[in-house]
Amino acid sequence: xxxxxxxxxxSVMISGRRTESPSPTAFLLSAQTVDDAGDHTQExxxxxxxARSKGxxxxxxAAKIERGRELLFAARIDEAIEVAAELIDAxxxxxxxxxxxxxxxxxxxxxxxFDRAAADCxxxxxxxGPDAAVLCSRGHAYxxxxxxxxxxRDFEEALLVKPGYAKALNNLGFLAKExxxxxxxxxxxxxxxxxxxxxxxxxxxxxHLHYLEGRLEAALADQNEALRLAPRRLFQTYVDRGDTHAxxxxxxxxxxxxxNAIQLDYYSSAYGGVFEKRGKAYEMxxxxxxxxxxxxxxxxxx
Numbered sequence: 001x002x003x004x005x006x007x008x009x010x011s012v013m014i015s016g017r018r019t020e021s022p023s024p025t026a027f028l029l030s031a032q033t034v035d036d037a038g039d040h041t042q043e044x045x046x047x048x049x050x051a052r053s054k055g056x057x058x059x060x061x062a063a064k065i066e067r068g069r070e071l072l073f074a075a076r077i078d079e080a081i082e083v084a085a086e087l088i089d090a091x092x093x094x095x096x097x098x099x100x101x102x103x104x105x106x107x108x109x110x111x112x113x114f115d116r117a118a119a120d121c122x123x124x125x126x127x128x129g130p131d132a133a134v135l136c137s138r139g140h141a142y143x144x145x146x147x148x149x150x151x152x153r154d155f156e157e158a159l160l161v162k163p164g165y166a167k168a169l170n171n172l173g174f175l176a177k178e179x180x181x182x183x184x185x186x187x188x189x190x191x192x193x194x195x196x197x198x199x200x201x202x203x204x205x206x207x208h209l210h211y212l213e214g215r216l217e218a219a220l221a222d223q224n225e226a227l228r229l230a231p232r233r234l235f236q237t238y239v240d241r242g243d244t245h246a247x248x249x250x251x252x253x254x255x256x257x258x259x260n261a262i263q264l265d266y267y268s269s270a271y272g273g274v275f276e277k278r279g280k281a282y283e284m285x286x287x288x289x290x291x292x293x294x295x296x297x298x299x300x301x302x
Contacts, residue, residue, distance in 0.1 A: 101116070143175075
């Protein structure tokens, strides 16, 4: 949904699933989809009360839809998936059960069933017709199981359905960046920003690209804007901005950003090397005791 410990080629494949040290951009692609989780359910579910009042949805089914949504937003993922399966069995030609199950998968990026998520997106598209957001979700599911070509086709189709769609442009930029085509990636991220000037993920991704190519002030400008727009969502961008400050030898600012990343996501910080980064920044300021504490924490997760 971003730039990761400064490498683009860190993701590996296990049983067809990407895992372990994804590129920072990968974190942003995931963050974007997780941030959007619930959108598909919300779009379809919002129509339920009106439809119910017209007698188009039986009360029991409408109640189950609401239950599925409540479970999803409460992060009770397994229960939400069970309710989604019941909805699909009861109303296979209604998209809401598939939508809930898609959103549930993206709420669990470690264990989510993304082969099924892609199939569920296909069902939604068959029932409801072309939808740029659903195409982007299916594309992300394809990417998570290692099918980059199908992912690209879906992102490009999303642009045909909704020209200038910032999410699709950002995702195509992510794929270009992952393939090492920085010029094409920069173009996609910039187009996404032109299309939607408040799309934080595109700023974050473009900022990391600036960082990788040594344009540190430009990187800071984009990272600052991304975090202004989404201060509590972009864990990886705090890490990235900390790296940019470190490259500029602005150690206190780097410590501040690494600290924000740790507050947002302790375990991703621990496994992603953020404690070690902050420890090195503390060393540079002479705060050796604090540095030692962070280095000890980093070793706990080796």
